[in-house]
Amino acid sequence: MKFCWIPLLLVSCAAAAMTPSRLIANIPGRTTVSLDGAWHAIVDPFENGQPRGFFHDDKPKDKSDLVEYSFDASPVLNVPGDWNTQREALMFYEGPVWYRREFSYHKHEGTRVFVYFGAANYRTAVYLNGEKLGEHEGGFTPFDFEVTSTLREGGNSLIVEVNNTRRPDGVPGMRFDWWSYGGITRDVELVEVPETFIQDYWVQLARGSQNEISGWVQLNGAQARQKVTVEIPEAHVRETFNSDTNGRASFRLTGRWELWSPEHPKLYDVVLTSGGETVRDQIGFRTIEAQGTKILLNGKPIFLRGISMHEEAPFREGRAFSAEDAQTLLGWVKELGCNFVRFAHYPHNENEIRLADRMGLLVWSEIPVYWDLDWRNPATLATAQAQLRDMIARDHNRAAVVLWSLSNETPVKAERLTFLTQLAQDAREMDSTRLITSALNHVDNTAPDERTLSDPLGEVLDVLGLNEYLGWYGGRPEDADKLQWKLTWNKPLIVSEFGGGAPYGRHGDTDERWTEEYQDNLFQHQLDMVERMPNLAGLSPWVLMDFRSPLRMLPGVQDYHNRKGVISNRGQRKMAFYTLQRFYRKIAEGGTQNH
């Protein structure tokens, strides 16, 4: 057990990780200076940069001086962007890369400055002008460091070491079915705020209420006690509250809101003002509940017509990050007839989440607690807790997000249940308004042609997720016709995955693996079966688009891609795309038996 020293008492690091996030909320709504662009980068496979002090950005003092590295003379990598797809030699690279960005800055009196990273995979250390700002672990959550006193008037040198080496104690761990794209994969910004500023806020309907907004604003800075004004101009709301000595103003606002839904993704302008600062956001109001076997949106049962997707760039290889990528991917999700999308297997970028808010797509958002982890290791738990905390902190005002997923296909064992039960408790403490789920895959054969979802984690969840691959990893697609399903809990069920692989354009008989016909036939039998499943509240088949994976090597077929997409990574729709689309159209028109 690792301990952190705090005067007079020892607390476990896992507990310390639960301290409230100090992330600045709503970066798109702030005054920022972008540091995106071309950064000089040194590839450092033997981890020479730490002992040699690359963060000093040394230059030879005279012509006889020995300095064995040079950012100036090193080629550049684009930020945001993974390194793997920017240089052929880095496609399979795992290790550290040192990035440097020089920029000039003019300081303003009364302004605090933070450097913000949307994400960098997996471990990151950040240095400004030779001084270490801090470290971050986790490839998909944002982080920031205050640089007010480290910034120089004029020229500055920001150096970032990013290391994507997989770790046995990491989250995810050593094996996962996606590419471990390394690098600074999301935007980097300087964020300018006043001395005391609005760090975070919560403006959402209170649990169980369609009229009452319960909210808070958290200030950061010396002037903890201030007036905080909350405005929702369209609803003629303008109220002022006082923050307490901790900088927190809690409030309740009652009104008749137009509720957010997939058919009517209504967002209100919300304006928060405190001191001289104004922060604007667009926020939707809706309720989400699990009642018996149903999921209720705004008090009414809803069937989730979904698809799972990775954060993989369409039409080019690599990590998706841009607004255009989000537009393409979520455009396909809409074209399929979905009202729901599962962002697998880690928190996706904010462009996607905010677009889902505007498009009216309900979102399942997940942390990369995937397959097996070092469940007994407190440091691993602390990392998972931090990723959960920061995912929730970034997106807790997004109406689109209705499900926080704790894990995917984790093995049934006692230490894993303890670990995930802790995460469920954390998630509920941070957000009592959304539903908690996980993608489970442990089933028992309880009779011939009968399977029972029996993973004990089901007890802890609000909504059960089930991944099953009948017809692909065992059996034939037709076996689904006679299979009956049972659930141990009377809770809503989302079939969070099923699928099979086929490169676009490869044709054959329905029993010939790797053909579109096989994949399509599998979808048809699965969709028939899924319709007969008890408590079914939605589905998100695997997967929207083909994606890179080091586990998928078959030459000429996979070539290091998981081909279970219903769309190829060049945007070509496979036969299964249209089968799923027809199924969703039928459901939307109320034409199937059960939905």
Ligand code: GCB
């Ligand atoms: C799963 C995993 C997913 C894989 C998929 C597959 O069950 O959750 O990450 O990519 O199966 O293709 O095998």
